[in-house]
Amino acid sequence: MAEEKQPLTRDQMAAVLAQNMGYGWIVNLGIGIPTNVSNFLTPDQEIVLHSENGVIGYGRLAGEGEEDPDIVNASATQPVTLNPGASIVHHADAFAVIRRGMIDVTCLGAYQVAPDGSFANWKTTNEPWNNLGGIGGAMDLASCAKQIYLAMEHTTRDGEPRLLEKCSLPVTAPSGVTLVVTNIAVVAVRNGKFILEQHAPGYTAEEIQAVTGAPLEVSPDFRRVAV
Amino acid sequence: MDEAVASFPDNASLMIPGFGPGQPTNLLAALWRTNATGLTTISNGVGFESADPDQKGLGDLVMAGRVKKVIAAFTASTRPSRTGTAEALVANGTLEAELVPQGTLAERIRSGGAGIPAFYTPAGVGTETATGKEHRDFNGRAFVMETALFADYAFIRAHKADTAGNLLFRRAARNFNPIMAMAAKNVIVEVEQPIVEAGEIDPDQVHVPGIYVTTLVRIPVGGVLHINRATGMAIRQTA
Numbered sequence: 246m247a248e249e250k251q252p253l254t255r256d257q258m259a260a261v262l263a264q265n266m267g268y269g270w271i272v273n274l275g276i277g278i279p280t281n282v283s284n285f286l287t288p289d290q291e292i293v294l295h296s297e298n299g300v301i302g303y304g305r306l307a308g309e310g311e312e313d314p315d316i317v318n319a320s321a322t323q324p325v326t327l328n329p330g331a332s333i334v335h336h337a338d339a340f341a342v343i344r345r346g347m348i349d350v351t352c353l354g355a356y357q358v359a360p361d362g363s364f365a366n367w368k369t370t371n372e373p374w375n376n377l378g379g380i381g382g383a384m385d386l387a388s389c390a391k392q393i394y395l396a397m398e399h400t401t402r403d404g405e406p407r408l409l410e411k412c413s414l415p416v417t418a419p420s421g422v423t424l425v426v427t428n429i430a431v432v433a434v435r436n437g438k439f440i441l442e443q444h445a446p447g448y449t450a451e452e453i454q455a456v457t458g459a460p461l462e463v464s465p466d467f468r469r470v471a472v
Numbered sequence: 473m474d475e476a477v478a479s480f481p482d483n484a485s486l487m488i489p490g491f492g493p494g495q496p497t498n499l500l501a502a503l504w505r506t507n508a509t510g511l512t513t514i515s516n517g518v519g520f521e522s523a524d525p526d527q528k529g530l531g532d533l534v535m536a537g538r539v540k541k542v543i544a545a546f547t548a549s550t551r552p553s554r555t556g557t558a559e560a561l562v563a564n565g566t567l568e569a570e571l572v573p574q575g576t577l578a579e580r581i582r583s584g585g586a587g588i589p590a591f592y593t594p595a596g597v598g599t600e601t602a603t604g605k606e607h608r609d610f611n612g613r614a615f616v617m618e619t620a621l622f623a624d625y626a627f628i629r630a631h632k633a634d635t636a637g638n639l640l641f642r643r644a645a646r647n648f649n650p651i652m653a654m655a656a657k658n659v660i661v662e663v664e665q666p667i668v669e670a671g672e673i674d675p676d677q678v679h680v681p682g683i684y685v686t687t688l689v690r691i692p693v694g695g696v697l698h699i700n701r702a703t704g705m706a707i708r709q710t711a
Binding site: 298336344 | 516547548568572574582595599600601646679697701
């Protein structure tokens with residue numbers, strides 16, 4: 246009997262991202278689903294979390310009574326805890342860390358992604374640019390981190406695919422994405438191709454392909470997510 | 473606070489730090505109470521309007537038409553469903569916006585304070601933000617040239633200060649504060665803790681040397697120390 250379809254929750258998507266972090270990596274978590282990744286990292290991973298605001302070595306989100314109004318993650322509003330060995334630098338030095346190439350992976354939200362590793366997450370229209378947008382640190386991170394992981398819904402609210410042959414929105418970076426975690430699939434981006442690695446409970450490769458705007462190569466190791 | 477900003481002129485440029493914590497909330501509320509207009513502001517984001525007179529800030533100044541240009545990493549709302557403060561004003565031509573990748577913004581400010589007129593960064597190469605700007609390859613990689621920012625004023629939020637103007641920041645409230653304090657002609661600082669005598673802060677601990685600072689003001693009793701992000705309520709100075 247087929248398993249009941251169960252799209253991943255935002256926390257489960259964050260947990261999948263956390264599973265894909267290597268030992269000792271320096272990691273930057275963007276606004277949205279990625280900020281929750283800090284709750285799913287295990288001490289034995291020895292990950293160092295870096296934030297654009299200059300906090301290096303923060304931990305999980307602060308619980309009730311643990312909040313310090315001066316310690317927040319990249320959302321600028323969520324209070325986080327500091328791990329032993331944490332340090333603080335100013336904003337320009339926080340980005341010096343990024344441009345220097347110290348970040349092993351940056352996890353970002355996105356509107357669209359393509360098999361060439363390009364993605365769009367800063368502008369929701371193609372109207373002539375009037376200098377409005379919410380760009381944040383994504384372009385700096387995307388151009389300098391060793392890898393880019395994206396967390397995003399697989400389709401728009403209207404059911405349109407977000408994984409496309411080519412981004413139709415203005416890109417944040419022309420390349421660099423290596424992993425996409427959606428609410429129904431985990432897709433690796435390699436050699437100009439989308440490779441379907443994992444599925445949410447109850448979803449088949451055909452069903453995932455049907456809501457994807459570019460060909461998916463199904464991995465020989467295609468399996469159900471373990472979260 | 474009002475005295476510190478009393479002579480703030482029209483048409484001045486102003487650096488405003490803050491990334492959540494670290495915002496000069498009390499100086500901005502005091503600026504709101506003046507008639508200063510025609511501002512050019514440099515900040516991470518533009519923010520929203522506030523109903524609390526003690527939390528009036530950049531979002532309010534923008535919506536009141538007192539800002540002619542914003543330079544920021546967030547000029548529109550990050551949520552597609554929510555209209556940002558500046559969007560309608562840019563659309564009708566009363567406000568100019570310049571959107572800058574956040575690391576480029578920080579480095580433009582740092583450069584302004586370090587006497588470096590321009591620099592090359594890989595951020596934004598291949599995107600709309602680099603269109604029309606000078607590009608150059610170094611070691612086979614493309615970079616875009618960005619220019620420094622220097623302002624007439626910076627409003628700064630410090631945790632500690634001494635009478636020589638030496639400043640210390642606390643945790644992530646540091647963010648843009650040190651680099652903005654170095655990149656403006658007039659540097660007005662609101663301080664959380666009582667201002668101590670020169671010599672009481674260890675020179676090794678100073679984040680910004682006092683030579684950059686024009687005016688120091690302790691946040692008075694009742695002044696805003698923090699904003700509770702969950703409730704929007706001000707947490708105030710009690711002693």
